[in-house]
Amino acid sequence: MSPDHYPSKLLEAAISEFAGLPGIGRKTALRLVLHLLKQNEADVERFSGAMLRLRKEVRHCVVCHNISDSEVCTICSDQKRDHGTICVVENIRDVMSIENTRQFPGVYHVLGGIISPMDGTGPGDLNIESLVEKVSEGGIEEVILALSTTMEGDTTNFYIYRKLNEYPITISTIARGVAVGDELEYADEITLGRSIVNRTLFEASFTNKKAY
């Protein structure tokens, strides 16, 4: 395809910025920019101001590394939560996903990534030391590893497991199995196999309790 003809350098610059975002092509970028162009100046100011303020003012919770408006995030400073159970996740998005389930009363620890030699991410690039430190200080009963079911996730799980194994805590991982609403015949063999090995007591399946 020939390069696009832009009637304005300002337009081209704005499109290039949008097209630099993940999953946004130049056609979508053009549509979004033309939409912004039709808005009031105040609306566009609010749009760009929100991005800039977020980038400049947002902080990371000193306890769990989740993003936060204050030094300690709202979850870590909530005394009603179970501070003895830590759920280890890859990123902020995972915290939000788990919070949306309303099934987890504990606190989080955000690694800020996953061990991935392919992407050049080693254990030293992640918030693992602060997790070990937190556990070593005592008061923690369980660490739940809630990472992706990928090679990188498994590697990271195992690395953390070895670091925490010496402490008197329970280390668990989230259940792998057939998704709720899925039909058995469409589940892949590994998932189905795991769901049989890690079966739960039938009674537990509706009381939301673990089988063991």
Place this chain on the structure above:
Amino acid sequence: MSPDHYPSKLLEAAISEFAGLPGIGRKTALRLVLHLLKQNEADVERFSGAMLRLRKEVRHCVVCHNISDSEVCTICSDQKRDHGTICVVENIRDVMSIENTRQFPGVYHVLGGIISPMDGTGPGDLNIESLVEKVSEGGIEEVILALSTTMEGDTTNFYIYRKLNEYPITISTIARGVAVGDELEYADEITLGRSIVNRTLFEASFTNKKAY
């Protein structure tokens, strides 16, 4: 679905802004905002600056109403183009699409919309008067109507046709027919019917000339 739990008001504000753009849901907005959050502060400044500058500084060409960085756009000020042939389009995007074909040596006239009683857009909301004025001043040989093949497009075509009919110019519309690369059996009947009625000389089909 329960409302999302955002760990930060700044994050929530930025997500809401992105989610206000057409075709962007809250999940995509979150992904885009987290991407911006990982960039350098200078990159985010450039991003929001580009939007703001575009909105504040962009102008519309006084001749054709296309967006432009100067009073007269680069197309209208290009002396190598055929200023006697005006292609009437709905919006800026259409100008870019036609420019990308590299098949049109003339100039444009951007209506800024299409007659649509459903959306409350009447002829008075569009740049039609300035087109009539341009034609009435003379020097125009042909006006090509390049609007969408919809009821609104046809209505607008007809309205403009009646306004320009008294002047000694050719008024044409872009060809409707089976798209290049399409198989006949998948073309709808109306398109196929039009493509037979408005057939072109075989010779013309490879010399890019009109049949009449």
